[in-house]
Amino acid sequence: xxxxxxxxxxxxxxxxxxxxxxxxxxxxxxxxxxxxxxxxxxxxxxxxxxxxxxxxxxxxxxxxxxxxxxxxxxxxxxxxxxxxxxxxxxxxxxxxxxxxxxxxxxxxxxxxxxxxxxxxxxxxxxxxxxx
Numbered sequence: 001x002x003x004x005x006x007x008x009x010x011x012x013x014x015x016x017x018x019x020x021x022x023x024x025x026x027x028x029x030x031x032x033x034x035x036x037x038x039x040x041x042x043x044x045x046x047x048x049x050x051x052x053x054x055x056x057x058x059x060x061x062x063x064x065x066x067x068x069x070x071x072x073x074x075x076x077x078x079x080x081x082x083x084x085x086x087x088x089x090x091x092x093x094x095x096x097x098x099x100x101x102x103x104x105x106x107x108x109x110x111x112x113x114x115x116x117x118x119x120x121x122x123x124x125x126x127x128x129x130x131x
Contacts, residue, residue, distance in 0.1 A: 013055055013056075013057070015050075015057040015058060015059050016058055016059070016080065016081045017058075017059040017060070017061055018058065018059070018060050018061070018080065018122065018124055019060075019061050019062075019063045020060045020061070020062065020063060020122050021062070021063055021122070022062070023041065023046050023047065023048060023049040023060045023061070023062050024041065024045075024046050024049065025121065026049065026060045026120070026121060026122060027041070027049040027050075027051050027060060029120065029121040030051040030058065030120070031051065032098070033095070033098045033099060033100050033121075034053070034095065034098070034100060034118070034120070034126075035053055035094060035095075035098070036051035036052060036053040036058070037051065037052055037053065038050075038051055039051060039052050039057065046062070047061065047062040048060065048061050048062065056083055058081065079117070079125045079126065079127040080124040080125050080126065081124070081125075081126050081127070082126075082127045082129065083126060083127070083128050083129070084128075084129055084130075085128050085129070085130065086130075087130070088105070088106045088114050088115070088116050088128055088129060088130045089106055089114075091116060091128055092105065092106050092116050095116075095118060100118050101118060101119040101120075102116070102117070102118055103117035103118060103119050103125065104116075104117040105117055113129045113130065114129065114130045115127050115128065115129045116128040116129070
């Protein structure tokens, strides 16, 4: 398998997977506050859930012990997922009305992206960008 073969492969999307204490509560938060659709739960009681909005999916796995912490606890300037959207200002209005925990923004960064930072119900930081 050479690098020539690897260049022909198109990467299409990515689905971050967050470890959480309660996958149902988390999926419902993403539905009710962040506007995602619940794509499914797995096992009974659920130990895995998937949500989606547009071409974005996020997966949640039930923690066996203490859940993973946000990257923010390891690095002050960090995020757990970076999501490109068509209109960050419209999203800001939508998420504000839904009661989302807005950390910052929308703000234009030095790298010319307009970003909206949101903390989810588990403390994970999502950054939405027009960039």
